Amino acid sequence: MDAQVAVIGTGSIGSMTLWQLARAGVSAIGFEQFGIAHDRAAAGGESRIFRTAYLEGPEYVPLLRRAHELWRELEAESGRALLTLNGGLMIGDRDSEAMRNVQASIDDFGLRHEVLDHTAMASRYPQHAIDPDEIAILDLDAGVLRPEFAVAAATYRARELAAAIRPHEQVTAIEPAADSVLIRTDRGAYAVEQAVVTTGPWTARFAPALASHIRPRRLVMTWYQAEDPELWRSEACPIFIRDNEDAHIFGIPTLDGGSVKVAPHSDDDGYLADADELDRNVEVDLVEPVNAAVARYLPGLIPEPVRVSAYMDAYTSDGHGVVGRAPGAENVWLLGAFSGHGFKMATAFGQVASDLVRHGTTDLPIGHLDPARFGG
Numbered sequence: 001m002d003a004q005v006a007v008i009g010t011g012s013i014g015s016m017t018l019w020q021l022a023r024a025g026v027s028a029i030g031f032e033q034f035g036i037a038h039d040r041a042a043a044g045g046e047s048r049i050f051r052t053a054y055l056e057g058p059e060y061v062p063l064l065r066r067a068h069e070l071w072r073e074l075e076a077e078s079g080r081a082l083l084t085l086n087g088g089l090m091i092g093d094r095d096s097e098a099m100r101n102v103q104a105s106i107d108d109f110g111l112r113h114e115v116l117d118h119t120a121m122a123s124r125y126p127q128h129a130i131d132p133d134e135i136a137i138l139d140l141d142a143g144v145l146r147p148e149f150a151v152a153a154a155t156y157r158a159r160e161l162a163a164a165i166r167p168h169e170q171v172t173a174i175e176p177a178a179d180s181v182l183i184r185t186d187r188g189a190y191a192v193e194q195a196v197v198t199t200g201p202w203t204a205r206f207a208p209a210l211a212s213h214i215r216p217r218r219l220v221m222t223w224y225q226a227e228d229p230e231l232w233r234s235e236a237c238p239i240f241i242r243d244n245e246d247a248h249i250f251g252i253p254t255l256d257g258g259s260v261k262v263a264p265h266s267d268d269d270g271y272l273a274d275a276d277e278l279d280r281n282v283e284v285d286l287v288e289p290v291n292a293a294v295a296r297y298l299p300g301l302i303p304e305p306v307r308v309s310a311y312m313d314a315y316t317s318d319g320h321g322v323v324g325r326a327p328g329a330e331n332v333w334l335l336g337a338f339s340g341h342g343f344k345m346a347t348a349f350g351q352v353a354s355d356l357v358r359h360g361t362t363d364l365p366i367g368h369l370d371p372a373r374f375g376g
């Protein structure tokens with residue numbers, strides 16, 4: 001055998017999987033078709049939101065808590081600052097489903113938070129214009145992650161702990177047998193005991209039984225210039241998510257001292273037939289709704305982007321990832337299709353992958369992510 005485990009794709013989840021396997025003393029090889037911590041898939045674009053009061057559902061809270069602990073452990077082991085907890089504002093109509101989910105996460109798990117009315121928002125966070133039916137909930141355990149640095153930190157730490165990393169080597173086939181898996185690449189073939197597939201936007205390629213439920217999707221990011229950069233520093237400006245009938249945007253304070261990322265939180269566009277089709281040129285009509293939301297809700301930003309770029313993630317039909325045994329293969333595990341919200345939990349999913357490889361099960365709650373929910 002070339003190693004106990006092959007990790008296919010060393011992006012967000014794969015890098016954390018390698019780190020966790022290496023920490024546990026499991027010999028592993030990570031294959032990556034591009035360079036280490038590249039920005040051509042789901043982990044590019046400078047920043048990712050971390051939050052605990054979860055509008056996607058309270059079942060994620062234990063994963064988020066474990067992820068938080070592990071982000072701090074990765075920072076300590078790598079000597080890199082990766083997570084800044086500067087709070088998170090969820091702004092939306094009082095009675096919307098998203099705001100009810102945030103409140104449910106808070107109530108179920110006793111999360112640290114504040115509810116802010118119009119007066120409090122105006123005095124503390126004048127960056128935001130608030131509509132009459134909106135409220136804001138400040139999640140005190142939210143903030144900003146640095147995705148490229150995090151992937152690099154986990155990958156290099158895994159390598160220090162004896163994992164083998166093979167960048168610029170594309171996996172072309174995964175062939176499971178009774179007690180082993182053969183990994184074919186564009187450079188050779190490797191025999192391992194188990195494989196972990198963490199191919200992000202390319203998830204469906206290695207899970208054909210799930211292909212009708214998983215699609216890659218392009219996501220466009222836009223950065224806007226601040227009139228007064230002081231107001232938009234992380235000390236003064238929590239990350240924010242705004243969901244109402246007119247605007248679905250999220251924002252991240254300035255990391256370069258002048259530009260603020262404001263991007264669409266969700267819409268129905270951007271699906272690709274195949275992840276290889278990603279076009280990184282962005283059409284102007286995609287940016288116009290964000291410009292309009294910036295003009296209306298963020299008066300201190302100039303509503304014309306200074307930077308635009310495109311990335312992608314795989315999405316499932318129900319908006320939740322797939323984590324578990326790959327359909328039809330005893331010794332292949334699948335963690336992917338995190339549907340635009342997986343980065344914050346990448347460290348916890350790294351632990352999940354390591355648990356599954358070593359024990360066939362995990363104590364972390366992943367029942368709602370079982371690939372079997374799609375049949376196949």
Ligand SMILES: Cc1cc2nc3c(=O)[nH]c(=O)nc-3n(C[C@H](O)[C@H](O)[C@H](O)COP(=O)(O)OP(=O)(O)OC[C@H]3O[C@@H](n4cnc5c(N)ncnc54)[C@H](O)[C@@H]3O)c2cc1C
Binds near residue numbers: 313335
């Ligand atoms: C623009 C954008 C903004 C987002 N914002 C947030 C946010 O604020 N908070 C949050 O929590 N989440 C966010 N997400 C979602 C989150 O970033 C993703 O869910 C997460 O990064 C997915 O990780 P992954 O490991 O599945 O994919 P990736 O990080 O893309 O890793 C997959 C890796 O597999 C490699 N690969 C694929 N096929 C092969 C092959 N055949 N051989 C070798 N290597 C291969 C790829 O090159 C890639 O490096 C966002 C996503 C995007 C795109």
